Every structure is written in C-alpha cells, then in structure tokens.
Amino acid sequence: MNCLLCERTCPDSLSMISLLTGHLPAEKLVCQSCQSGFQRIGSVCCPDCGRDQRGSVKTLCSDCKRWQKMGLRPLSHRALFRYNEPMKKYMSRYKFLGDYRLRLLFQQAMRERVIKRMKAEKLDYVIAIPISSERLAQRGFNQVAPFIPIQVPSCRPLRLKKQPKRDQSSKSRKERMESSQPFELEPDALKVVKGKRLLIIDDVYTTGRTLHHASALLLEAGAVHVVSQSLAR
Ligand SMILES: [Zn+2]
Ligand SMILES: [Zn+2]
Numbered sequence: 001m002n003c004l005l006c007e008r009t010c011p012d013s014l015s016m017i018s019l020l021t022g023h024l025p026a027e028k029l030v031c032q033s034c035q036s037g038f039q040r041i042g043s044v045c046c047p048d049c050g051r052d053q054r055g056s057v058k059t060l061c062s063d064c065k066r067w068q069k070m071g072l073r074p075l076s077h078r079a080l081f082r083y084n085e086p087m088k089k090y091m092s093r094y095k096f097l098g099d100y101r102l103r104l105l106f107q108q109a110m111r112e113r114v115i116k117r118m119k120a121e122k123l124d125y126v127i128a129i130p131i132s133s134e135r136l137a138q139r140g141f142n143q144v145a146p147f148i149p150i151q152v153p154s155c156r157p158l159r160l161k162k163q164p165k166r167d168q169s170s171k172s173r174k175e176r177m178e179s180s181q182p183f184e185l186e187p188d189a190l191k192v193v194k195g196k197r198l199l200i201i202d203d204v205y206t207t208g209r210t211l212h213h214a215s216a217l218l219l220e221a222g223a224v225h226v227v228s229q230s231l232a233r
Contacts, residue, residue, distance in 0.1 A: 003031035004102055005089060029105050037086030041079055041233060049208055050078040050233050063208060072212050073219060075226070078117075079205055079233030080109055087232045091204060098139045103146035106231055110147035110201075113229060117199060118152055121227060124196040126154040129203075129214060130183065133160075144201050147231065157189035157221065158214055181213050185221055194222035205233040 002009055008031055041052045048064040060068070068074070081087055094102040114126060128144040136142060148154055161184045200214050205228075215226040 001028075003029075003034055004099065004105075005030045005034040005086075005093060008033075029101065034086065037084070038090075039082040039084055041082055045078070048074040048077065049205060050230075052082055052233070067208065067212060073215065073226070075208070075211055075215055075228045076121075077205055077208070077211065077228045077230065077233070078113075079230045080106070080113060081232045083204055083206075083232040091232070095139070095143050095203065098141075100141055103141075103143070107146050110229075110231060111149040114147065114152060114199065114201065115149055117227070117229060121199075122197060123199045123225075123227070124153065125193070125198050126152050127157065127198055127200045127214075127218075128154070129200055129210065130156070130158050130160050143203050147201055155192050157186050157193050158183045158217065159186055160184075181217065182210065183214055183217050185217065190221050193218055196223050197225040198223050198227070200226065200228040202228065202230045203232065205230045 039052075041050065044053050044056055044058060045051055046053060046061040046064055047058050048060055048067070051061045051063075053059070053061075064074070090102065090105070093099050117123065118126070126148050128142055128148060131139075131142050160182055163182075198218055200211060200218075202211055205211065211228045211230075215228065218226050
C-alpha cells in the first residue's frame, strides 16, 4: 500500500481488509518520512489556548491577552500537534479531499486525550464543533466526530446558523476575528447543557474565534464550565 499522504510505497504493505475494518496501526497508514513531520506540543504552552511555547514558563500569549481584555472566559484549550506544513497537508487530504481513512492516523491519540481530560477535569459531555449541512453533505462526515470516544457521553446542543457565507478558510485572519456568532442553540440545548461541564472538540485552533463563540453561547445557555481540545494548533 502507498502512504496516504505522499503516495510513496510503504515498506509494510497492508491488506485492503485491514484498511476497511479499521484494525490497523495508525503508523502503517503513512510512511516514516511523513510521520516524522508531525510535531507534538509539549506541556509548556499558553494556559488558555495551548500554543506551543519555548522555555519553561507558561505565560498567556498575546492573542489570549486580547481575548481576556474582551472579557471572554478562558478555554483552557489544548492541542496535540503543531499546525505545521505536514499537518496542513494532512488536513487538506482528510478534510478538503475527504479521505476518511485518514481519521485513523490520529483517532487513538485524540480519543485518549479526550478520555484523560474528561476524568481529570470532571467534564460531563463532549461536543464536536458543528459543520454546516452543506459541508456535511459534500464531505460525507464531520471530521471531528471520529475523535470522540464511543464510551464518553456526548451531545449536540449547537448548530450553525443558516447564512450564505464564504468558506472560513478563505477569510483573512482579521475577518475571522471580527465575524459574528456563527452558531445557534438546538431546541433542547438548554435542558441538556444547564449546569454541565463541557469539552468542545475542533480539528484546528486558528484564531480561537470559533471556539470562543461556541463557548460563549454554551455558557449563556447555562453550562457552568466550557473547555476545548483540538488536534492541531
Ligand atoms: Zn509519506
Ligand atoms: Zn494563548
């Protein structure tokens, strides 16, 4: 089988059966060279957004200082990997080309992290950041859903407001920071999230705007604590 990212032939070839059943080690999906491009974010990171930091002091980054000034509650966001070139390439294949097999590459690492945080931070529900119904129809899956462990309680209190708008990734950073609330509550959301501690999952943390909007709406709906996790930052 070829590496799912660079398409070079992998030394360990896989059967189609193992690929279809999903019983295969993630490291066999991509070649060594592609794997070595992913960089884990260590424990030294911005306490609010999880941005990788050099040195040994955990300080609030400039973006988070700005969020704080705007009066937004900290997300205690954490990401597993840096959003570097190899990760961007992965995302474009997984999300934009819709190669569903690629979920397996980080599924286990993300699920383990989610389970660990649920326990350590005494969280009640996991929420996958919603994608538009158009995007869902086009891609066929919500790219975040496979990262949620089957055994943890999850809920879907949010949905995207219906509005004709450009693709998030084609907007400039400034436009994203300034864009207004993209989410609205599902009809039963208040009942579900009231008094609850929530973990929102996204694929990539870019400016933090999307997650801050989701968090603000959930807190407004009665959630008592909202934190977030992404694959990359
Ligand atoms: Zn490769
Ligand atoms: Zn930060």
